Amino acid sequence: MIRRKIILIGFVTILSFNISCLPQAEKKETNYAQFVDPFIGTQNEGHCFPGATAPLGMVQVSPESYTEHYEGYEMDHVTGYQYNDPKIIGFTQTHLNGVGCPSMSDILLMPYCIKNIDPSSRVNFGSTYNKKNEKASPGYYKVYLDDNQVNVELTATEHTAYHRYLFDNQESARLLVDLQYGVSWDINSIASNVLEAFQQFGDDYTLVGYRKGSVWAERDLFYVIKFNKRIVKKQSLIAPGNKDEKAPRYIIEFDMDDSKTLEVQIGVSTVGIKEAKDNLESEINSWDSFDQIRTQTNKKWNDILKKIEIEGDEGKKTAFYTSLYHLYIQPNNIADVGGKYRDSENEVEKASCGKYYSTLSLWDTYRAANPMYTILSPDLVSDMLTSMLDSYNNMTIDPQNPKEANKYLPRWQLWGKETHTMVGNHAVPVFVDAYLKGIKPSQYTDEQAFDAIWSSVTLPHYRNHVELTDSFGYIPYDVQLSSIDDGRETVSRLLENIYDDYCAGLFADKLGKKAESDFLKNRSSYYKNVYDPVSGFMRGKNSKGEFKKDVDVSEVVGEWLEGSDFTEGNAYHYLFHVQHDIPGLLKLMGGNDVFVEKLDSMFYSNSKPEVKTLVWKINGTMGQYWHGNEPCHHVPYLYKYTNQPYKTDKIIKTLVDDYYHNKPDGLMGNDDCGQMSSWYMFSSLGFYPVNPCGGKYILGAPQLKKAVINLPNDKEFRIQAKNLSEENYIVQSITLNGNLLNRNYITHKEVINGGVLSFEMGATPSN
Template sequence: MKLAFVILIPFLFFVSCSQQTSVPEPDYTKYVDPFIGAAEYGHCFPGACVPFGLIQVGSETGNGGWEYCSGYQSTDSTINGFTQDRLNGTGCPDLGDLLMLPFTGEKPEVFKSTINKKTETASPGYYAVQLTDFNIDAEMTATPHVALHRYKYPAGEKTSLLVDFQSSQCSSQNQLHAHVQDAEVNFEGDKMITGYSNTSVWLNRTYYYVIEFNKPIIKKELLPNRSENEKAPRYVLEFDLGSDEELMIKVALSSTGVEGAKANLAKEKSDWNFETTIEKAKQSWNELLARVDVQGDNDKKTMFYTSMYRLFIQPNNIADVDKAPFYSTLSLWDTYRAAHPLYTILAPEKVDDFVHSMLHQYDNQGFLPIWALWGKETFCMIGNHAVPVIVDAYLKGFKGFDAERAFEAVKTSLTSDHQKSSWAVYDKYGYYPFDVVKEESVSRTMESAYDDYCAAQFAKVLGKEDDYMFFLERSNYWKNLIDPETKLARGKNSDGNWRTPFNSFSLSHAGTSGGDYTEGNAWQYTWHVQHDVDGLIDLLGGKENFTTKLDSLFEMEESSEGTGFVLDVTGLIGQYAHGNEPSHHVAYLYALAGKPWRTQELLHEIVKTKYINKIDGLCGNDDCGQMSAWYIFTNLGFYPVNPCGGEYILGAPQLPKAIVNLPNGKTFTVEAKNFSDENIYVKSVELNDKPYNKLSISHEEVMNGGTLMFEMGNVK
C-alpha cells in the first residue's frame, strides 16, 4: 500500500503541473474585424457565418440598389430586419432571403428600426445589435446550413415578429415586389414553418427552408400585399414567451427541398444551445486562420486575418449534409487571379471538391461556370476562368478528379458557343471585332487568349499534341489588338480597321454602355497578358519602353471618363485601378521587366493606402475574396502574375514574419530582415540559407517548406 502511494504522488504532481503549464490555443479570430469593407465600395457584411457555409445571417440595412449588394452599409442607422444569406463584396445583388424583424407593441406603419450602433458587434460566427425602437437585443450565430437567432424582448411587452417571405436583395426598387416568381408557406404545428421561394434577381433560383421556434406561435396575421406583383406572403407572428422573455429561431436552408432543409436542421442544430454554436463556429474559423501565423502590429494583423476571413467565406457549399459537396458562389472572373491559387496553399483539401463542383455544373449546362450562384450561371462576366482554376490544380498535382473528363469540359467550353462566346467569329478574325461583337470586344479577346493558354498547358501534359497546338495558337490572339501606334489594346473591326475616334481613357461596362472593355479602359486592359509578359514587352518596344509605358499608367491623372456603369473602377493610382481585378497583377510587371525596385515601391503604396483598418478601408469590392487574396499574397512577398501552373513572382513582404502551416506538417516561413516602414526595398533573398536570385518561387518550393528570407533596406 505504501508503494502504491509513493507512485501515485509523483503521477498526480505530473498531471497537476501539466494542467498548469498547458498553453491555450491562439485565438486568431480576435484579429478579424467583419466591419472592414462594410461601407462604400467594399460591399462586405458583418453577419455570422462559418467557412464555406450556406448561411450568412445578419442585418439588412438597405435594399434595391448597387450600394446594397450585400444588404448592408455601415453608415446606416436603421435596419429592415435580419436575413439569412448574402453575398460578400460583389458588384451585383442577390440572396438576402427570409427577412425577420422582432418588434414590440402595436404593428408599426413601416417595418424597420433604428439601431444602437454602440451595441453593434461582430466576430467570426457571431453578430449582435440592439433595436432601439423596441428595446430588443438581437444576436445571431450560424452552422453551415442553419442560422440561429436569439431575441431578448423587454419584460411585459407584446412579443411580435415580422417574417417577410417576399424579401431578398434586389437591383432596383422596382424589383423589390416583383422578383418572387412562386412561393409556398406551410405552418406545421405552432412551432415550425416550411416552404420554398422561387426568385429571379440575378438569376432564377429556388431555395427551401425550415423555420423552427422555441416558443409556440399564439397568433398570426397575414399582411396585405404592397403590390399586385407580390407572390410571397408577409406574416406578423405573436408569441407567449413566458417568464424568460427570450425568443429563439432556427432557420435551415436547402437548395434541394424542404426535406433537405429538415435534414440539415436535424444534423447541424438539433438543440437550442446558443453559446455552443458560437464556440463551434469560432473553432472552425480558428482552424483555418491558424494556417498562417503572422507577426506585426495590431493593424497589420487585423488586416491580414480579416483578409483570410473574407477569403474563406466562399465558395459556398450548397449541397445538403451528408451529400457530396457542391461549391458555388464562384466569382471566377475575379477569383482565378489570386484567390484560387491561394486555396491551393491554404486550403488544399478543398481544391478537388471545387473542381468537382465546376465539372458538375458543366454536366448540367454544357460549359464550365463563368460566374456561378446556387449552381447556376449568371453570365455576369467574360472569359471562362474555371479553365485556369482547373488546369492550375492539375499542374500543381491535385489528381482527385478525372483529368480526361476535366479536359473535355475545358475543350468544350472553349469551342462550343454559349451566351458569352462566339468561337467561329473569334477564330475567323483572330479577335472579336467590335462591329460584330458589340460589347467588350477587346476584353473578351484578351481574357479568352489567357484561357486558351491554360487549355494548351493542360493538353500538353496530357499528351494531346493537336489540341496543344490549336490552343497555343489561339493564346496569341491578344497580339492582334495591340495598336502599334498608341501601344495600347484597341478595338478593331471586321475589316481590320482600328476603332476611330479612340479615347484611351473611356471606361465601359457590359450590359450598360457597350464599349470595348469590361469594367475598364485601354490603359487598364493593355497589361492583361498574364501568360506572355515577354511577348507584351517585345510588342511595346523592349523593356525600357515597356516600363516607361507602365510609368505613364501609374503617374497620369486619376480620371474616370465613363460611358456607363463604371463604379467598380476604383482605387486609382493614375490609371491603375486596384479596386478592380484586371489591374491586380500589373505592379508586379516591373519585376519581370528588370525593375523590381519599382514593384516594391508600388506594393508598399498599395498596401498602405488601399487596405486600411477602418470600416471604409477597402478601395473596391472584395469580390468574393479576391481583393483579400491579393493582400495576403503580397504581404507574404510573392504573387501569381500567371495564376496557372504554380509560379509566384517575388515582390517584397509587407510583414516582419509569417509562418505558413502546411497540411503535410511542414512550415514555410517568410521573414523580412530589417523590416520597417522605411525599408521597402529588397536588398537580397535567401531560400533555406542559400542565395536565391530567381524572379519567382515555385508552388513546389513553397509546399516543400523552408524559409524565404528577404533582407530589406531603404535604397532601391
C-alpha cells in the same frame, strides 16, 4: 485583417541534460478570431456583410439596412447593408461577400415589442440603433434595436441560422416574418423578387415553405423555421401598395411563458422541405444551444485562420486575418448534409464528393483567391474541381438557345445557376493550375476533365466568340456570325479567352495531346493581333483589320455600351492583360524602356479612370491604375520583369498601406468573393501569381517582418523580411533556404515543400 500571437511554452535546458528527453514544446492555442473585424468592407463599395456564417457555409445571417432607392444606389446596397445607414429593417439568412450584383437576402425576420406599427410599408418595421451596441466576430453578430426594444444575437452553422432575441417586454413580443423580401437593383421592385412560393404552419412551433427567387439568378430555396415558444397568434399582412406579391408577410405572437427570450432556428436547402429539416436537425439538435453553436463555429474559423501566423502590430493582424476570413466565406457548399443539391437544370443531383461548391466568381477569383486555396486547402480545391465537373456533366444543351448550345464549365455560378456574368472561361485556369500542382478532382478521369476544358474553350457559347476568333484572329466589333456576337467588350473577351486557351494548352501538353496543344498555344498568341503600335494600346478592330481611332484611353467601358472594347476597364488596364506572356508583351511593345515608361505613365498619370456613361464613382485608383477592380491586380508586379524591379516595391507598399484600412470603408472596391483580400495577403507575404496558372509566384516586397504558412502536409513555409521598416521597403536580395535567388519567382513546389524565404530589405535600389 488579423494577426495572431503564438506563445511557445518552452523548457529551460540544463547544459548537461539530454534535450531529447524533454517533452515536445507545445503551442498555446490562439484565438485568431479576435483579430477579425467583419465590419471592414461594409461601407461604400466593399459590399461585405457583418453577420454570422460558418466557413464555406450556405447560410450567412446578417442585418438589412436599406430603405429607399436613390441615384447611385446600384453600387451601394447589393448586399442589403451599409454600415452608416441609420436603421436596420430586419435580419435575413443568406448573403454574398463583396459582389457587384444584388441577390440573396432570403427570409427576413424582425423582432419588436412595441404594440403599434403601420404594416403598409416594410420600412416602418425598421429600428434605429447605437453603433456602440453593434458587435460582430466570426460566427456571431449582436445588436440592440432602440426603437424595437429588443437585443438580437445571431450565429450560424453551414446550413442553419440561429437567432436569439431578448425582449425588453415579453408581454408585447412580436416577430415580423417577411418571405417576399430580397435585395434587388431597386427596393421598389421587391414585388417581383419572388416568382412562386408556398408556405404553411406545420404546427404551433414551425413554419415551412419554398420560394423561387428571381434576382440575378432564379434560385429555389426550401426552409424550415422553428420557434422555441408556442405561436398563439399569426396575422397575414396585405402587401405594401396592394401589389401582387407571391410570398406573404406575417406578424407572429408567442406564449412567452414569462420569459423574455425567443429563439429561432432556420434550416435551408435547395432540394426540399424534408432536406431543410434534415439539415437543421443534423447541425442543431436542441434549444438553449446558441452559445454552444457560436463556440463551435468560432472554432471552425480558428482552424481556418491558424493556417497562417504573422508577426505585426494589432493593425496588421486585423488587416491580414480579416482578409483570410473573407477568403473562406465562399465558395459555398449548397449540397445538403446528405449530399444532394439542385443543379442548373433544376434537377436534384447527388454531389460526387458529397459537397457541391457554388458561388464561383471566377472572373475575379482565378487571379489570386484560387491560387491561395491551392496553398492552404488543397482538399477544398479538389472538391471545387469535382463540383465544376459535376456542373458540366449535368448540363443539358439546348440547340435552340445559342447561350446553351454547348456545354461549358461554370463562369459565374450562383447556387448552382449560371448567371452568365463577366467574360472568359476562367474555370479553366483554376482547374489547370490545380491539376499541374497535383490537385485532382475525385470521381473523374483526366479525359473527362479535358473534354470539359476543350469544349469550354473551343465551342461557342455566350461571350465565347470562337468562330470569330478562329476566322479573324481577333473579335471584330462589326461582324456577327451568330446571335451571341454582339460587338461588345471585344478586346477583353479576346484577351481573357486566349488566356484560358493558354491554360488549356498546358493541360493538353500534360496529357500528351500535341495537336490540341499546338492549336491552343497558337491561339494564345492572338493578343498580338489587337495591339496597335501607333497608339501603343490594345484596341478594337473591325473586319477590315482597321483599329479604332481617337479612343479616350481613360474611359472605363463595358457591356453596357455598344462597340465597347473592354470589360469594366480602359485601354491602360487591358494593355497589360497578357498574364501568360509578359516577356512577349514587353518585346511587342518595344522592349524594356518602353515597357517601363508605359507602366510609369499608368501609375503616375495626372488623370484617373472614369466611367462617363453610368453613375459609378471610381475609387482605389493610383493614376490610371485601378486597384478596385480585378484586371489591374497583377500589374504592380510587372516591373519585376524589367531592369527597374524596385518600382514594384514602392507601389506595393503604397497599396497595402493606403488602399486597405481597418474601417468599414476600408476596401476601395468590391471584395469579390475574397479576391481583393487575397491580393492583400499575397502582397503582404511577398509573392504573387501574376500568371495564375502553372505554379510560379513572382517575388514582390513583403510587408510583414515574419510569417509562417502552416501547410496541410504538416510542413511550414517561413517568410522573413530582414531590416523591414518604413524606410527600408525595397528588396535588396532574396534567399530560399539559404541559397541566393537570381530569378524573379518561386515555385508552388518550393512553397509546399516548406522552408525559409528570406528578403533583405533596404532604403535604396540594389544592384
